[in-house]
Amino acid sequence: MQAPGISRSRIILMAIAAGVCVANIYYNQPLLKAMATTFHTDEKHIGLSAVLTQVGYGFGLFFLVPLGDKINKKKLILFLQGCLIVLLTGIALSPNLYMLYTCCALLGLLGVAAQVILPMAAGIDPANRGRNLGIVFTGILTGVLLARVFSGFIAQWLSWRYVYGISAVMVSGVALITKYTFPDAPPAFQGTYGSLLQSTAYQLKRFSMLQRAALLGALVFGLFCSFWTTLTFHLSSAPFQYKPDTIGLFGLLAAGGALLAPVFGKLADKKSPALSQACSLGLIIASVVAMKLFPYSAGSLAIAIVVLDIGVQATLVTNATSIYTLDAASHSRINTVYMTIYFMGGAAGTFTGLQCWQAGGWQTVTWQLIIWSVLALVLVIGGIVKQRRLALTSS
Structure with missing residues (x-):
């Protein structure tokens, strides 16, 4: 390389x-x-x-x-x-x-x-x-x-x-x-394909950090998918009644938030990823609360989308940065475990969002978005507490 x-x-x-x-x-x-x-x-x-x-x-x-x-x-x-x-x-x-x-x-x-x-x-x-x-x-x-x-x-x-x-x-x-x-990236694994797959599954048991990161990624991506799946229904219903091309423009707002991902990547190189994640999850919760309080204001919704997307991108980037501090020779296998659980979370979020929309519309959707985000925050805070306890024990 x-x-x-x-x-x-x-x-x-x-x-x-x-x-x-x-x-x-x-x-x-x-x-x-x-x-x-x-x-x-x-x-x-x-x-x-x-x-x-x-x-x-x-x-x-x-x-x-x-x-x-x-x-x-x-x-x-x-x-x-x-x-x-x-x-x-x-x-x-x-x-x-x-x-x-x-x-x-x-x-x-x-x-x-x-x-x-x-x-x-x-x-x-x-x-x-x-x-x-x-x-x-x-x-x-x-x-x-x-x-x-x-x-x-x-x-x-x-x-x-x-x-x-x-x-x-x-x-x-x-x-x-x-x-x-x-760049060329020569392989680091010399075993058979079967042992490679077996080793992939083993990475989850091997690293507790990967377990927490994968669960956090699943929760945040689940929230993300749930939101974007149900937003189409919300914007196409009264009082908005937007057409598909107009609804698509809201994706441009989210793309703007994605451009800030490198900034959070740099912060993850210099500061505690867990503290950065706690702050970014605070942004997510604030944006979802705003959507619940002002469900029919297009301006408020647009601002909340930008804030939500910044929070999601920041959380996911710092999360991914943490798992790549693990065994460099196993990066692809670690990524496989992380992304598989990550997309399972996305599928669960999509399904849950659809069920909530059918059960109670946008208000029910936003309640379950709050639940996703609070669970993610509890997971991050639990990780911070555990790290501090270990630091005190070692000192």
């Missing part, structure tokens, strides 16, 4: 590549109605394409991301990007629903390049690990947030097929960036 001190511009290129790759997982969510029309099917059947993408992504996280510890990360990323180009082209040209299903499932499975880039960034320059992770996280989170805006806009003016065709071109571009600018 390249010596420590990689330039900021190269880290930014890694962030762009990660964002472009991860966005492909989320493009189909605003397109389902248009896709259903194309294939002459109903929402239930076309919705299976989104489910297959998410399921495939979960399998990719567990079965492919750990390979970053066994084979050269740069070569693995290039392979995954090459597969993405083929699958995106396949979706754009799908003649029937079954071809779409197949390509979406494989897209999820092989769309995990961003999760290989993340541990690569963590291991390049340990002295600036938080800064580098913050920049790459900005790329990933911006890709997630803007994917829906981009796909909705392209589909409205052209066709949903163009979304995937254009994305194939963009992935081709970042593949060239990967080939010519990414």
Whole structure:
């Protein structure tokens, strides 16, 4: 691997590549109605394409991301990007629903390049690990947030097929960036693939810090997914009654918050991550309380979204920074454990948010958001108390 001190511009290129790759997982969510029309099917059947993408992504996280510890990360990323180009082209040209299903499932499975880039960034320059992770996280989170805006806009003016065709071109571009600018990252694990997977599961038992970080990530990402899933219903209902393109603009507010992720990454390099997390969770709680108190004020909601997103990004960046202080030779496996539990939290948050919306609308949704955030704060405070007790005992 390249010596420590990689330039900021190269880290930014890694962030762009990660964002472009991860966005492909989320493009189909605003397109389902248009896709259903194309294939002459109903929402239930076309919705299976989104489910297959998410399921495939979960399998990719567990079965492919750990390979970053066994084979050269740069070569693995290039392979995954090459597969993405083929699958995106396949979706754009799908003649029937079954071809779409197949390509979406494989897209999820092989769309995990961003999760290989993340541990690569963590291991390049340990002295600036938080800064580098913050920049790459900005790329990933911006890709997630803007994917829906981009796909909705392209589909409205052209066709949903163009979304995937254009994305194939963009992935081709970042593949060239990967080939010519990414550092080589030789593998550290010498065992078999089976022992690699076994070792991946062992990391959770091995590190108590990873257990806490994964649970915190699940709680915060669960809150995040619950909010964005139900916000669409809230904004499309009275008194707002916004159209999809207007609702998509709220994603731009969140993307603005994501740009502050590198700032929190730098703070994580210099100060206690736990204290930073406690402060950022305070921002999350304050934003959710504001949403509850002023549910029908567009201005208040916009400000609360920015504050919420800043709090979420800050928490997740400092959280990720802490797990990459663990065994450097196991970064990909540690990331696999963390991200698998993280996305399980997101799935649970989405499900809970939908149930709360159906049960009691926005007020019930905001109550469960408060519960998610308070549980996360209790977990962080518990970690701080435990650290101080250990410090007193050792002294």
